[in-house]
Amino acid sequence: MKLQIKEKLASEILKVFPEGLTRTQLMALFEKPKNEKHGHLSMPVFFLAATLKKAPPIIAKDLCEKISELGITFLDEVTSVSGFINFKFKSHFLADELEQFIKAGAIGLTKKGEAKKMVIDYGSPNVAKPMNVGHLRASVIGQALRNLAESQGYEVVGLNHLGDWGVQFGKLVWAYQNWKQDYDFENQPFKSLFNIYVRFHAEAEKNPELNEFGAAKFRELEAGDPEILEIWKLFVDMSLVEYDKIWARLGVKHDLVRGESFYSDQLDDLIDKIKEAGLLEKSEGAFVVSMDDDRPPCLIQKSDGASLYATRDLASAIYRKEVLGCDLNVYVTGVDQKLHFSQVFTVLEKMNYDWVSECSHIMFGMYRFKDSGKMSTRKGRAIFLEDILNQSVEKVKGIIQEKNPDLKNIEEVAEIVGVGAIIFNDLANDRIKDVDFEWDKILNFSGNSGPYVQYTAVRCKSIMRKSTIPVPERFPSMPQFEEAELDLVLRLLNYETTLGEAFKHSKPNYVAAYLLELCQSYNSFYNKCKVLSDDPRLTQKRLYLVDATQKVITEGLKILNIKTPEQM
RNA sequence: GCGCUCGUAGCUCAGCUGGAUAGAGUACUUGACUACGAAUCAAGUGGUCGGAGGUUCGAAUCCUUCCGAGCGCGCCA
Numbered sequence: 001m002k003l004q005i006k007e008k009l010a011s012e013i014l015k016v017f018p019e020g021l022t023r024t025q026l027m028a029l030f031e032k033p034k035n036e037k038h039g040h041l042s043m044p045v046f047f048l049a050a051t052l053k054k055a056p057p058i059i060a061k062d063l064c065e066k067i068s069e070l071g072i073t074f075l076d077e078v079t080s081v082s083g084f085i086n087f088k089f090k091s092h093f094l095a096d097e098l099e100q101f102i103k104a105g106a107i108g109l110t111k112k113g114e115a116k117k118m119v120i121d122y123g124s125p126n127v128a129k130p131m132n133v134g135h136l137r138a139s140v141i142g143q144a145l146r147n148l149a150e151s152q153g154y155e156v157v158g159l160n161h162l163g164d165w166g167v168q169f170g171k172l173v174w175a176y177q178n179w180k181q182d183y184d185f186e187n188q189p190f191k192s193l194f195n196i197y198v199r200f201h202a203e204a205e206k207n208p209e210l211n212e213f214g215a216a217k218f219r220e221l222e223a224g225d226p227e228i229l230e231i232w233k234l235f236v237d238m239s240l241v242e243y244d245k246i247w248a249r250l251g252v253k254h255d256l257v258r259g260e261s262f263y264s265d266q267l268d269d270l271i272d273k274i275k276e277a278g279l280l281e282k283s284e285g286a287f288v289v290s291m292d293d294d295r296p297p298c299l300i301q302k303s304d305g306a307s308l309y310a311t312r313d314l315a316s317a318i319y320r321k322e323v324l325g326c327d328l329n330v331y332v333t334g335v336d337q338k339l340h341f342s343q344v345f346t347v348l349e350k351m352n353y354d355w356v357s358e359c360s361h362i363m364f365g366m367y368r369f370k371d372s373g374k375m376s377t378r379k380g381r382a383i384f385l386e387d388i389l390n391q392s393v394e395k396v397k398g399i400i401q402e403k404n405p406d407l408k409n410i411e412e413v414a415e416i417v418g419v420g421a422i423i424f425n426d427l428a429n430d431r432i433k434d435v436d437f438e439w440d441k442i443l444n445f446s447g448n449s450g451p452y453v454q455y456t457a458v459r460c461k462s463i464m465r466k467s468t469i470p471v472p473e474r475f476p477s478m479p480q481f482e483e484a485e486l487d488l489v490l491r492l493l494n495y496e497t498t499l500g501e502a503f504k505h506s507k508p509n510y511v512a513a514y515l516l517e518l519c520q521s522y523n524s525f526y527n528k529c530k531v532l533s534d535d536p537r538l539t540q541k542r543l544y545l546v547d548a549t550q551k552v553i554t555e556g557l558k559i560l561n562i563k564t565p566e567q568m
Numbered sequence: 569g570c571g572c573u574c575g576u577a578g579c580u581c582a583g584c585u586g587g588a589u590a591g592a593g594u595a596c597u598u599g600a601c602u603a604c605g606a607a608u609c610a611a612g613u614g615g616u617c618g619g620a621g622g623u624u625c626g627a628a629u630c631c632u633u634c635c636g637a638g639c640g641c642g643c644c645a
Contacts, residue, residue, distance in 0.1 A: 028585075031584090031587080032584090033588080034587085034588055034589085034590090034591095035588070035589075038588075042587095042588085044587055044588085046587075046625065046626075049625070050625095055625085056625070056626095081588070082588065083587080083588080083625085083626090084587080084588065126645065163645060165645095166644070166645060167643095167644070167645095168644075168645075260645085283642075283643095284642070284643080285643080286642065286643050287643095288642070288643090294570075294571075295571080295641085296641060296642060297642070298642090299642050299643055301643085302642090302643040303643060304643080306643085308642090308643070308644085308645090309644075309645050312645095334639090335572080335573065335638090335639060335640085336639055336640065337640090337645085338572065338573085338639080338640070339571085339572085339639095339640055339641065340640090340645085342572095363573090365573080365574080365638085365639090366638075366639070368638075368639095399607070400607095403605090403606095403607060404605080404607090417607095428581080428582085429580090429581065429582085430574095430581085430582080432573070432574075433573090433574065433581090434573090434574075434637090434638055434639080441580070444580085444594085445607075446593080446594070446607080447580090447592085447593035447594060448580095448581085448582090448592065448593045448594090449593085449607090451607060452593095452607070452608090454607090455605090455607050455608080456607095456608090458605085458607095459604080459605060459608085462604070462605060463604045463605095464604095465604095466604060467604080497584095498584090501584050502584090504584085504585095505584070507584085509582080510582095510584070512582095513582060513583085513592090516582090516592075516593085517592085520592085520609095523608060523609065524609070524610090526604080526608080526609080527600090527603095527608070527609045527610080528609085528610095530603075530604070531604055532604050533604095546604090567605090568605095568607080
């Protein structure tokens with residue numbers, strides 16, 4: 001239920017509760033009734049049993065009577081069932097609230113996080129490797145969290161923490177210098193780069209000496225050898241072109257590319273700082289910072305002097321705070337990096353950076369294959385993201401040709417629906433859970449799916465196209481609701497809190513679940529209530545609801561980074 | 569071996585800080601297009617919430633333990 005409604009109700013009923021309770025505390029108690037017949041909003045009173053020394057059902061009954069005596073104008077009914085107080089609002093009140101909600105320019109936006117700055121790092125693939133299903137999650141979850149943060153009033157800086165530094169670039173440079181003539185870098189730069197990468201690892205299996213060559217090249221790269229640097233830059237550029245193509249399709253937008261290489265000239269200072277803090281220890285030839293518990297130490301510098309992933313992440317965290325000035329620093333990566341980030345955060349804490357509490361690692365489960373287990377690009381065991389998107393779009397094209405062959409811009413719509421289906425499918429599940437990769441599953445558009453939500457919005461738009469009456473600016477003065485209408489109104493009023501909860505828990509799937517519920521409610525309404533009728537006032541009222549639904553679906557899908565077509 | 573995460577209907581999954589009779593989709597059985605698009609809707613079948621203890625007025629949710637799966641565990645990122 002809308003925040004303003006909770007505020008209003010809490011203010012009114014506060015006086016009947018025992019002293020000491022605040023309005024905010026009261027507001028936190030409101031919940032959505034499990035069974036909609038109970039009411040529009042409910043409040044359990046079990047928490048008062050201990051202080052009042054009475055049984056919850058009696059407390060509920062007493063409070064219920066007192067609330068009734070207050071004569072709150074916008075309340076229709078207050079009832080008590082076992083330990084709950086259930087509220088029903090007057091229809092005109094709900095209509096007013098809906099109108100204000102829809103009128104408020106940017107639907108669902110709040111100013112809560114105003115002036116706060118969030119830096120969020122997401123997507124971040126590794127140069128030379130094509131994006132796979134795993135990057136789908138990293139990109140799409142990250143972008144959704146970013147959108148959610150913006151909806152809550154945060155200023156967001158989206159960072160592409162490109163994996164463009166490390167020994168593998170030494171390896172790639174070595175491979176390029178020795179084998180480039182075997183590939184068509186001219187016409188197929190990225191494909192060639194990937195092939196040369198796979199070849200290197202295959203040959204290094206047989207001939208481990210190659211790894212030494214690669215490591216040596218990386219040391220030269222880190223030392224700033226201009227010729228090697230130039231080759232490295234080539235790799236990065238080739239890769240970014242490819243990634244940007246896919247991100248454009250997914251609607252993923254970063255504000256800054258700050259690859260690992262960006263921090264390479266800050267690492268000496270960083271290591272000095274760690275040393276000054278007395279944290280740096282030599283262990284087995286390498287430099288580490290030890291944890292105070294049973295976690296393994298955090299590797300800072302390899303025995304050959306080269307930097308490591310953690311070294312660059314430490315520099316990056318400091319950069320995000322001191323240069324970008326973030327109030328929140330969020331990393332979106334797979335669960336497999338959990339230990340890494342816990343180590344990095346601990347090192348920051350030991351360096352007395354108290355802002356480490358503002359850093360959070362939002363992790364997501366891994367895609368895996370049922371038979372062969374974890375995917376590995378190196379071993380060629382991966383499903384490329386581009387293939388998934390293409391297959392999905394193709395499948396949608398087939399469905400459109402069957403269901404709506406006269407549609408004009410089939411290509412464009414198939415792209416919106418096909419890509420949307422993939423995104424929705426991923427975001428609809430709790431991000432922490434692992435996902436078994438199966439083509440049938442990822443290309444299944446029936447039931448609870450992106451296309452279902454898009455289709456619902458499309459049908460709303462269709463009604464409005466057909467209507468000869470324009471959508472009224474204000475809610476028509478005919479607010480008595482039929483059951484299906486009321487259900488729809490209540491769901492529409494839940495949008496705002498859904499965004500807040502989704503942001504609070506960093507769970508885009510709350511938004512997906514909400515949209516599915518809203519669509520079910522709308523479709524039920526659609527089948528029961530004829531919108532365009534002979535009664536102009538009734539038509540206006542229902543048209544208003546159709547338009548509101550369409551707007552909320554479009555906004556909600558936007559949060560999930562999914563577009564809404566006009567027709568499909 | 570140690571650490572972390574997950575285990576909910578035949579299948580795929582929701583379930584918000586513990587709250588009312590555990591919910592969707594799918595599959596299966598029915599019904600609704602001379603209706604604003606049937607990629608829809610309505611109804612039915614289907615659950616010892618992995619097992620066992622515990623905390624609580626109340627547990628799918630918190631704690632302990634066992635079982636199963638996944639991930640991680642020093643010079644990759």
